[in-house]
Amino acid sequence: xxxxVGIVCPYSFDAPGGVQFHVRDLAEALMARGHEVSVLAPADxxxxxxxxxxxxxxxVPVRYNGSxxxxxxxxxxxxxxxxxLDAGRFDVLHLHEPVTPSLSMLALWIAQGxxxxxxxxxxxxxxxxxxxYPLVRQSLEKIDARIAVSEDARRTLVDHLGGDAxxxxxxxYVDTFADAVPSPxxxxxxxxxxxxxxxxxxxxxxxxxxLPAAIPRILAQLPGARVLGARRGDDGRDAAIEALGAxxxxxxxxxxxxxxxxxxxxxxxxxxxxxxxxxxxxGIVLVEAMSAGACVVASDLGAFRRVLDDGAAGVLFxxxxxxxxxxxxxDVLADPxxxxxxxxxxxxxxxxxxxxxxxxxxxxxxxMVLAASEAVIPVHEDPRSRRGGRLLGRVREAEVxxx
Numbered sequence: 001x002x003x004x005v006g007i008v009c010p011y012s013f014d015a016p017g018g019v020q021f022h023v024r025d026l027a028e029a030l031m032a033r034g035h036e037v038s039v040l041a042p043a044d045x046x047x048x049x050x051x052x053x054x055x056x057x058x059x060v061p062v063r064y065n066g067s068x069x070x071x072x073x074x075x076x077x078x079x080x081x082x083x084x085l086d087a088g089r090f091d092v093l094h095l096h097e098p099v100t101p102s103l104s105m106l107a108l109w110i111a112q113g114x115x116x117x118x119x120x121x122x123x124x125x126x127x128x129x130x131x132x133y134p135l136v137r138q139s140l141e142k143i144d145a146r147i148a149v150s151e152d153a154r155r156t157l158v159d160h161l162g163g164d165a166x167x168x169x170x171x172x173y174v175d176t177f178a179d180a181v182p183s184p185x186x187x188x189x190x191x192x193x194x195x196x197x198x199x200x201x202x203x204x205x206x207x208x209x210x211l212p213a214a215i216p217r218i219l220a221q222l223p224g225a226r227v228l229g230a231r232r233g234d235d236g237r238d239a240a241i242e243a244l245g246a247x248x249x250x251x252x253x254x255x256x257x258x259x260x261x262x263x264x265x266x267x268x269x270x271x272x273x274x275x276x277x278x279x280x281x282x283g284i285v286l287v288e289a290m291s292a293g294a295c296v297v298a299s300d301l302g303a304f305r306r307v308l309d310d311g312a313a314g315v316l317f318x319x320x321x322x323x324x325x326x327x328x329x330x331d332v333l334a335d336p337x338x339x340x341x342x343x344x345x346x347x348x349x350x351x352x353x354x355x356x357x358x359x360x361x362x363x364x365x366x367x368m369v370l371a372a373s374e375a376v377i378p379v380h381e382d383p384r385s386r387r388g389g390r391l392l393g394r395v396r397e398a399e400v401x402x403x
Contacts, residue, residue, distance in 0.1 A: 002034050003366060006090035006379065008081075009041035010102030012059040012072070013049055018284050019120050022149075022170050023096055027052055029171065029359040040084050040103060042072040056080045056103055073101050081106045082381055089378040092116060092366050098143070099136050099161065108139045113379030114369045117143045119165060122152035122281030122303060136161075142382075144369040147362070152303045153281040166365065170284045171358035174350050177291035180263035192224035193270040193333050196294070198262070198285050210275040210299075210322050217326030219250055222333060230254045230265065266292035270339075271329060274298035277320050283307040287353045290314070290346035295339045297328050313346040 009023040016024075020041070027037045031052070042059035043049050057080060059072040081103065085093075095104040095117045108115065146165035148154035154165050188194035195218075199206035211227075218225055229251055241248045257265060266272060272289035274296065280303045287307060289296050296314035298304040308314035315332050317324040332339055351357070 002036065003091045003370075004036045004089060004378070005030055005038075005092050005094060005366070006085070006088045007037060007039045007094045008096060008104045008107045009039060010097045010100045010104045012042035012044075012047075013053065013055075014042070014044050014047050014059065018170070018282070019096055021284070022120070024050070025171055025173070025355060026094075026359070026362065029355045030363075033359065033363070038084070038088050038090075040081065040107070042103065054084055056084075059102075072103060073106065077103065078106050078110065081110050085111055085379060085381060089380075091378060092369065093379045094118065094366075095143075097121060098139075105136060105139075108136070108142060110381055110385040111379055112142065112382035113377070114366075114373045115143050115379070116145045116147065116365055116369055118147040118149065118168075119153050119157045120149050120281055122150065122156050122279065144373065145365050147365060150282045150303050151306060156281070166361075168358060168361045168365070169353050170282050170287070171355035172284065172287045172291055172350065172353050174287075174291040174354040177263045177266060177288050178293070178347075180260075180267040180292050182268040183264045184268075186228060186265050186268035188226065188270045189224075192226060193222065194226045194228060194268065195271045195273055195329065196228045196230070196265055196269040196289075197273050197275070198230050199276075206276055210277065210320055210325060211273065213322035214275070214325040214329070215250065217323060218329050221326075221330045225250065225333075227251045228254060228265065228269065230257045230262065262288070263292055266294050269294050270333060272296050273325070273329065274304060275325060276301060276304070280304065286314070287350055290343075290350045293343055293347070295332060295342050296346070297325070297332060309345060309349050312342070313349045314342050 007023055007027055009020055011017065011019050013020055023039060023041070027039050030037050037052055039053045040056055041053055042057060043053070043055040044058045049055060056072055056077055085107070091114065093107065093111050093113060093115045095108055095115065097120055098104040098108045098117045108117070140161065140163070146157065146163060147168045148157055148165040149168065149170050151167055154167055157163065157165050186194055197211060215227060227250060266289045272294040274283065274286055276299050278301065280301050283298070283304045286296050286298060286304060290313060296308060298308060298314055298316060299319045300316040301319060305311065305316060308316060315328050317328040
């Protein structure tokens with residue numbers, strides 16, 4: 001049965017990250033199965049977006065969950081949500097991060113009908129959320145089914161908001177990465193292996209302070225090693241170069257890379273390093289690296305441990321320990337058999353994260369919600385949502401103030 005599905009993303013597509021890519025890929029996977037999909041998300045007028053995405057206007061940067069998110073809120077945005085819902089006449093409304101003070105929270109408050117919500121965050125601490133929670137608490141009962149992208153996200157949901165959720169992981173087009181063509185410029189040799197790192201340089205939780213401290217130790221054992229860093233944005237680059245000191249020339253900062261180049265990079269390098277120190281609910285880039293055939297060395301976070309099959313599909317090191325990171329890198333580069341064993345297990349394990357499997361599970365949730373729903377009309381505006389304009393203003397003030 002073909003469905004009209006409305007998907008709401010709270011984060012701006014001006015600087016897309018994990019949630020935005022998840023929303024994009026889910027929308028396209030659903031459309032490939034014949035469903036009609038519309039996505040509502042923040043985006044500036046000059047930001048290129050796919051045809052199926054409706055912009056809810058620009059967003060402002062807000063510190064949220066240990067990083068900087070671009071969110072939008074307030075009465076004007078609420079009006080855009082109402083118009084989008086009215087035009088869409090959706091069979092199912094799928095909200096992502098409905099407790100983030102942005103579009104999804106507004107849509108949950110405004111809409112009535114079959115509603116599914118996906119929770120991505122593994123830790124929720126935000127002044128804006130504390131202000132907005134009374135609004136969310138009144139609306140949470142509207143959600144007919146809850147999805148968490150990992151056990152960590154599910155636990156956060158249970159601890160902070162109550163209730164439970166089915167765990168459906170983030171998706172990856174595994175074959176896209178498995179079939180990526182390596183680039184000679186990024187390939188290593190036994191004497192000069194290549195190691196990659198992807199992440200924002202201006203977010204400490206991504207582990208950047210750990211990596212510069214580990215690199216001199218790695219180079220002491222492997223003087224020909226090259227570290228390739230790709231990122232979004234330039235913030236933090238100068239600080240990283242300063243921290244590396246005399247070893248800065250061994251790190252090549254590639255800047256922002258396209259999806260195609262990212263796949264090629266991961267297919268080329270000997271190792272992918274994930275030195276994150278917290279705030280990770282899943283680890284999508286680990287799955288991408290595993291799919292591309294790179295051996296992964298990652299912090300022993302709960303989310304990463306689960307993605308790496310308790311260390312069978314990659315190497316884990318103690319969180320925030322640069323000496324242990326360096327030792328893990330040197331040891332695995334010196335042991336081709338161990339790398340091959342990790343890569344073989346990873347190639348098998350990642351299949352559970354392929355979008356074909358993930359879309360099956362999400363579709364089953366939609367079917368369950370529709371079967372249980374007594375609604376005979378599409379998703380529509382909840383008349384009660386017209387109340388509470390003052391609360392919208394208070395949340396808006398919290399959003400642009402101190403998080």
